[in-house]
Amino acid sequence: MRRVIGLVLLLLSVSLSAQALSWAYAFVVLDGRVYEVMDVAVLDDDLGEVVGEVKTMADDMDGSYYGDASNMYPIGTTYRKVNGEAIEDVLAVEDESGWKRAEYRHDAPFSMRDHLDKVAYGFVGLGLVVFVMYRFRRTR
Structure with missing residues (x-):
């Protein structure tokens, strides 16, 4: 009986700790x-060209994020240059x-996912080059 009560208490403590x-x-x-992102409006006259957008969302459970991310703004939210800044x-x-005005605070933490995307694109490009070379040699 003690084991059952202990197991139930353990399971309750684990399930209640998620937030x-x-x-x-x-x-x-x-x-x-x-x-x-500050609660300061940027006037339309001060807007420059589009420089990026939110591509990933930060994880609400562990705080991790990678790439062009946000913790509050949905994927597709646009960033623009502010003229004179x-x-x-x-x-x-x-x-x-x-x-809204957004001011630089710090560099993002290192994330291997940022670099894996670049490596994947490199392998795709290398594969295309090898394929084209193979096809070119076969047609000669």
């Missing part, structure tokens, strides 16, 4: 740089109420 992460602030990532310092982020 979602609470973020300190809304952020977006562009080219390995994390920008905090360096992209390394400030971005404009598309919001349902307009455009």
